Amino acid sequence: MSDLRVETTPIPGLLVVHLPVHGDDRGWFKENWQREKMVALGLPDFGPVQNNMSYNAARGATRGIHTEPWDKFVSVATGKVFAAWVDMREGETFGATYWTEVDESKAIFVPRGVGNSYQALEDGTVYSYLVNDHYVAGRVYPALNLQDETAAIPWPIPLDSAEVEISAKDLANPVLADVEPMAPRKTLITGARGQLGQALASLHPGATLVDLDELDLTDDAALAAWPWEEYGLILNAAAYTAVDKAETAEGRPVAWAANAAAPAALARIAAARGITLVHYSTDYVFDGSEVEGGHREDEGFAPLGVYGQTKAAGDLAVSGAPRHYILRTSWVIGEGHNFVRTMARLAADGVDPAVVDDQVGRLTFTSELARATAHLVASGAPFGTYNVTNSGTPRSWADYARRVFELTGHDPARVGTVTTEEYAAGKDLSPRPLHSTLALDKLASTGFVSTDADEALAAYLAG
Template sequence: MRSTAIEGLIVLDLAVHTDERGWFKESWQRARMTGEGLQDFRPVQSNVAFNATAGTTRGLHAEPWDKLVTVGTGRVQGGWVDLREGSRTFGETESAEIGPGTAVFVPRGVANGYQALEDDTTYLYLVNDHWSPDAPYVNVSHRLVDWPLEPVNLSDKDLANPAELIPVAPRRILVTGADGQVGRALRKVLPDAEFCTREEFDITDPPERPWRQYAAIINAAAYTDVDGAEDDRATAWRVNAEGPAQLARIATEHNLTLVHLSSDYVFDGDTDRPYTEEDPLSPVSVYGQSKAAGDIAVATAPRHYIVRTGWVVGEGRNFVDTMRGLAEKGVQPQVVHDQKGRPTFAGDLAKGIAHLLTAQPEYGTYHLTGAGDEVGWDEVAMATFTALGQDPDNVHPVSSAQYFAGKRHAPRPSRSTLSTAKIEATGWAPRNWRVGLALYLA
């Protein structure tokens, strides 16, 4: 497997087995090739082009799919130009001879063409989306490549292809739950993504999309009314469990990366240390149970990141804004002291999600919260009052039993602190929640 001047364009050396009958090769061997580092591009269509005359030239075509090209008979000279918008090798060209012992992986957005070097040449290629007359195609002139033979037999369309390099937009990212705290924060981090509210994209009944033109789905949609879930169980399960299962099915079928926002409430809090990703799920509320079921469903998608977080503070209704409002009104609130955790600011969470999509560490579950000391909700309230120049003694700590006395409520985990060691090992450093609080209030 050899790299080229175009990022992601890979030349593969194939084993060709010959005898008196001819030869045999494996032009696509998923386990071996992905084991050597080629992406698992999941081909869905196989195409064959026969070229009767040497010099026959086709291209250059940038189609909205990845390709693996080789030959069945004869030899060709392959030619490529990188048209991917934002690519560090945009505009670079590459050319290589392809015989029976060679295959080339061509990423989506790289214009592909070839010239037959022998009569009766058969050109073979696998693609990971079905051909459609409505798909977006970008074609450029074959003259951008130096061919070994005089080009002949070009189609009228290929003769008319422009020399101008026309950028091909990358695959898109779809974000659900766009009007939530995390969804709003993601807008600032991923401005080119497609953001959908619940009305625009119901994850329990996902509308059709040209999914092969997407790279990832970020599921920030959820039923988050912890107490309400105790009575409205059907809705909580439909949104938090069945919806993610639908997205996992789409991600699996179309080879997408699925990022799913999960919760510290999948644990019961009965621990003397921060929870790791390997700890067993043990939710104590209907909300936590529905989120745990969603985690299990998402884990069926081969390319998934389950991002567990807790105590989220961002644009929208949140605990810190509530405390700010009470402080400004001179109210002295009662706040529970026996639920422990660490606040997570939505902007930091959004940047951590973008990091996972960019760095592409091993798929799986990652805990992503603010860093720093473990505190109770009362301490977060006191820190908020202090930052606003108010007396922190105006916050009155109470137990959960006292706070919820006489109220119908869901049980909460007594400790929600999550270990972030795993995501830190990928190069992401969570910000201390106290720094995040100061910046948020400022």
């Protein structure tokens, strides 16, 4: 009996699992699938949802080469098979091969897009496979001819032998040169026409871009009809950000639907299908109390208004998805109408604004938020919540307004100041957190180097 171990192969992601088999005169026993132990050894936590069995009555039965859009964990219950795999995914390893004999002491993890085939070496062979998506009849996926000369699989029983039985369908499969590779799972960006959505789209060419008119995240029927099996990453930039309107009878239910119910629905879908979900949060989930070093990711929620309450509820829902990133940010600046553009316009128009000077934080440019998103996903950083803003010295809104005036060639002394209380007098406004600075240590621990907010502001205005 050998120890449980996992072995890599020339096909990326295709793993051989050596299983300890406990035997005596009565037969044998093995732990065919042991999530905790196998994941600890490097097997993906792929979340199987269906278990299938395949019986080959006679030696020589040969199946394949079939490619499916799900992950598989293949093992033998009785008998022995010769198994071969061909990488059918887009990319440099397209056409790579691996083969081995599989009996009760060996299992194979087959990633999505890798073609698999099996030849029974004994009568009465039974093999089992776990998959992480449900089979749907009628769908067609890439397949490869068993005799393809490029793959050159050394079948133990020659395919022209009288012992070999192959289905007519498998005999008609194309050669590798005629196979259309399986594309990787796609990226979905919601809220794609917003400031953040545009920045995310620039770093994810080929992503599916949707707004409310293409996919209503609050519509159960629309979500059920979406082809989620095609997606591996959701970047949820959709949100209700009208902070003051969220306090009204009209805006309150819309805010709850967009900021809480919609992320909860996406979290359920992501959990069920093994999709990575990236969701964007806000400093408004805190009450703005002054915290040395800034608010940390594990600080308890204490929102002051409806907007912050709905965003906190969305965070809690998304945190239930196994593969999630919550990126908490503040004072977002991107393309379109925003604070920086407004100050630049007022400076040019000769208007001397009075700007709040007792709210302190850092600007977050959407390019920085998009860059952090790409970094966390590509680097495989641990799932969880990360604060993401530009770095540097925290400043007040008035400080940033003066800097905008200065960078656009105007006298910063033209910017006056006002307190939050004075600014809100006589207006129906949502309460604002006074201290919005977010600690960036956790993000930095992943290897991400944040761009200084002052430098980013100068580059933004220069552009």
